[in-house]
Amino acid sequence: xxxxxxxxxxxxxxxxxxxxxxxxxxxxxxxxxxxxxxxxxxxxxxxxxxxxxxxxxxxxxxxxxxxxxxxxxxxxxxxxxxxxxxxxxxxxxxxxxxxxxxxxxxxxxxxxxxxxxxxxxxxxxxxxxxxxxxxxxxxxxxxxxxxxxxxxxxxxxxxxxxxxxxxxxxxxxxxxxxxxxxxxxxxxxxxxxxxxxxxxxxxxxxxxxxxxxxxxxxxxxxxxxxxxxxxxxxxxxxxxxxxxxxxxxxxxxxxxxxxxxxxxxxxxxxxxxxxxxxxxxxxxxxxxxxxxxxxxxxxxxxxxxxxxxxxxxxxxxxxxxxxxxxxxxx
Amino acid sequence: xxxxxxxxxxxxxxxxxxxxxxxxxxxxxxxxxxxxxxxxxxxxxxxxxxxxxxxxxxxxxxxxxxxxxxxxxxxxxxxxxxxxxxxxxxxxxxxxxxxxxxxxxxxxxxxxxxxxxxxxxxxxxxxxxxxxxxxxxxxxxxxxxxxxxxxxxxxxxxxxxxxxxxxxxxxxxxxxxxxxxxxxxxxxxxxxxxxxxxxxxxxxxxxxxxxxxxxxxxxxxxxxxxxxxxxxxxxxxxxxxxxxxxxxxxxxxxxxxxxxxxxxxxxxxxxxxxxxxxxxxxxxxxxxxxxxxxxxxxxxxxxxxxxxxxxxxxxxxxxxxxxxxxxxxx
Numbered sequence: 001x002x003x004x005x006x007x008x009x010x011x012x013x014x015x016x017x018x019x020x021x022x023x024x025x026x027x028x029x030x031x032x033x034x035x036x037x038x039x040x041x042x043x044x045x046x047x048x049x050x051x052x053x054x055x056x057x058x059x060x061x062x063x064x065x066x067x068x069x070x071x072x073x074x075x076x077x078x079x080x081x082x083x084x085x086x087x088x089x090x091x092x093x094x095x096x097x098x099x100x101x102x103x104x105x106x107x108x109x110x111x112x113x114x115x116x117x118x119x120x121x122x123x124x125x126x127x128x129x130x131x132x133x134x135x136x137x138x139x140x141x142x143x144x145x146x147x148x149x150x151x152x153x154x155x156x157x158x159x160x161x162x163x164x165x166x167x168x169x170x171x172x173x174x175x176x177x178x179x180x181x182x183x184x185x186x187x188x189x190x191x192x193x194x195x196x197x198x199x200x201x202x203x204x205x206x207x208x209x210x211x212x213x214x215x216x217x218x219x220x221x222x223x224x225x226x227x228x229x230x231x232x233x234x235x236x237x238x239x240x241x242x243x244x245x246x247x248x249x250x251x252x253x254x255x256x257x258x259x260x261x262x263x264x265x266x267x268x269x270x271x272x273x274x275x276x277x278x279x280x281x282x283x284x285x286x287x288x289x290x291x292x293x294x295x296x297x298x299x300x301x302x303x304x305x306x307x308x309x310x311x312x313x314x315x316x317x318x319x320x321x322x323x324x325x326x327x328x329x330x
Numbered sequence: 331x332x333x334x335x336x337x338x339x340x341x342x343x344x345x346x347x348x349x350x351x352x353x354x355x356x357x358x359x360x361x362x363x364x365x366x367x368x369x370x371x372x373x374x375x376x377x378x379x380x381x382x383x384x385x386x387x388x389x390x391x392x393x394x395x396x397x398x399x400x401x402x403x404x405x406x407x408x409x410x411x412x413x414x415x416x417x418x419x420x421x422x423x424x425x426x427x428x429x430x431x432x433x434x435x436x437x438x439x440x441x442x443x444x445x446x447x448x449x450x451x452x453x454x455x456x457x458x459x460x461x462x463x464x465x466x467x468x469x470x471x472x473x474x475x476x477x478x479x480x481x482x483x484x485x486x487x488x489x490x491x492x493x494x495x496x497x498x499x500x501x502x503x504x505x506x507x508x509x510x511x512x513x514x515x516x517x518x519x520x521x522x523x524x525x526x527x528x529x530x531x532x533x534x535x536x537x538x539x540x541x542x543x544x545x546x547x548x549x550x551x552x553x554x555x556x557x558x559x560x561x562x563x564x565x566x567x568x569x570x571x572x573x574x575x576x577x578x579x580x581x582x583x584x585x586x587x588x589x590x591x592x593x594x595x596x597x598x599x600x601x602x603x604x605x606x607x608x609x610x611x612x613x614x615x616x617x618x619x620x621x622x623x624x625x626x627x628x629x630x631x632x633x634x635x636x637x638x639x640x641x642x643x644x645x646x647x648x649x650x651x652x653x654x655x656x657x658x659x660x
Binding site: 312 | 572573575576579580582583584585586587588589590642646649
């Protein structure tokens with residue numbers, strides 16, 4: 001069975017053009033200049049595929065929120081009318097333009113594939129470099145916030161860790177990885193239980209180490225955390241296989257039959273279902289789950305409905321979406 | 331949709347042969363005499379179908395318990411080695427022999443059909459009367475316990491009252507019917523919540539009223555309680571239709587997917603499913619549910635497995651049975 005502990009790998013590069021003030025200090029018309037130069041470089045590059053650009057100003061508030069839910073843009077970009085998003089490489093690469101920095105190049109791939117993601121980001125970076133980057137021999141790439149200077153790179157892996165969460169072992173892991181300059185955060189509502197047992201493992205330091213050193217360290221750490229999760233799953237089954245199967249499949253039964261569901265419950269039950277799939281208790285196409293995870297988020301539901309919904313209505317629509325998705329596959 | 335508030339109607343007649351001491355005082359060989367005379371009458375009668383007889387002495391403890399679960403025999407008969415059960419009319423009539431009285435004729439039919447059940451019981455009674463009943467012009471049929479004398483009849487209707495239970499209206503109903511000589515009891519674990527919202531409405535008085543008066547009064551009361559249940563369901567839907575559907579269908583999802591289930595949870599969830607069927611939320615053959623209700627009881631599970639089971643094992647087998655039954659239909 002295909003195990004899905006590492007959901008996605010992501011590389012983000014922060015870059016700025018040297019002859020234009022950084023976004024926090026940009027004057028009239030400069031955002032457009034950044035965007036024009038960026039599109040010129042991308043359209044002139046070979047091997048990146050067609051570049052699709054959308055300006056934040058063209059998007060409704062809920063359309064922007066949906067992009068945030070999809071992790072394509074940051075909440076910060078969603079608030080900037082002069083910001084834009086460029087999609088390349090059939091959705092593997094997204095460039096945020098005029099966020100905190102002129103350019104935030106993001107490469108996202110499924111599974112643990114930081115090296116490949118770095119490669120995609122680098123190819124995009126090479127094309128954009130023609131625009132003339134702000135670069136210092138000593139500090140590396142210069143960024144609006146000094147914590148991003150140096151490589152300007154943030155690498156991260158999104159991990160699904162239900163067994164470690166259940167066995168209360170996330171705390172010790174956070175302490176361990178922080179000693180080697182890495183950090184672990186819950187996603188979708190940091191710190192809350194609404195994160196569906198998903199955690200982002202990423203580097204904290206961007207200065208003083210080169211890209212491949214950072215990626216290598218993160219890759220190693222991710223492999224270790226994944227192994228810990230596997231051990232936690234084995235120990236969970238060892239202690240109570242039937243109880244585990246029962247608990248996870250009840251969640252599946254509820255997903256297939258509920259008529260209303262809060263986001264928090266949805267995230268928890270989808271986590272249960274993902275684990276049930278990993279353990280071979282039930283067969284569902286992982287893509288169905290990944291799609292559903294996006295479609296059932298609040299802004300995605302609002303966009304589909306095309307009108308404001310009360311919480312109750314939203315919960316009902318979510319349950320409908322879930323049933324439709326799982327019936328189509330089950 | 332076929333509504334199933336009244337699950338079964340039951341008529342029980344207590345009878346004794348006049349020339350043989352009543353069971354509490356029977357001497358050596360007399361139980362056999364009662365049984366012989368009974369079988370002779372039944373085999374000689376026309377229109378009752380083939381009579382199948384089984385002696386308690388021939389049955390294992392768990393086989394007896396299963397008959398109790400099926401409401402075919404009383405717990406008291408199950409403890410009497412010289413007792414026997416005779417089945418007639420394709421399972422519509424059961425005669426307990428040598429229970430508290432020589433004969434306990436029971437007719438059981440689905441739905442609210444006390445008149446028809448009384449008819450079946452009377453036809454069996456007519457055949458057995460040839461054995462010579464203990465009858466007193468003033469007190470009517472004589473019975474071991476005086477509370478059964480007179481008509482010797484107990485009539486009862488098994489009612490599924492989930493909405494009245496949820497809205498805490500069972501208490502007032504018990505008080506109301508007791509004023510007209512009727513009683514309401516939970517079945518399958520009296521007073522506990524493990525009764526799956528099923529209640530038995532029956533007459534308390536057997537003396538001083540004739541059979542059709544009793545049946546008529548019970549029928550009227552049952553119709554009224556059923557109407558109250560319908561109103562409670564409507565009010566439940568009125569207040570929160572989606573919440574009701576959600577709650578009931580989650581139970582359906584859990585029944586279809588759980589890997590272990592206690593008897594108590596099973597009874598509650600089957601009640602939810604039955605209500606969901608009545609309200610048109612899901613389609614399941616009512617017979618599937620009725621069969622499952624018997625097969626998932628403890629002694630029935632033990633008989634199928636043919637060996638002692640721990641509680642955990644029994645709960646796992648129960649969940650297996652439920653899934654198999656619902657998958658076969660769903």
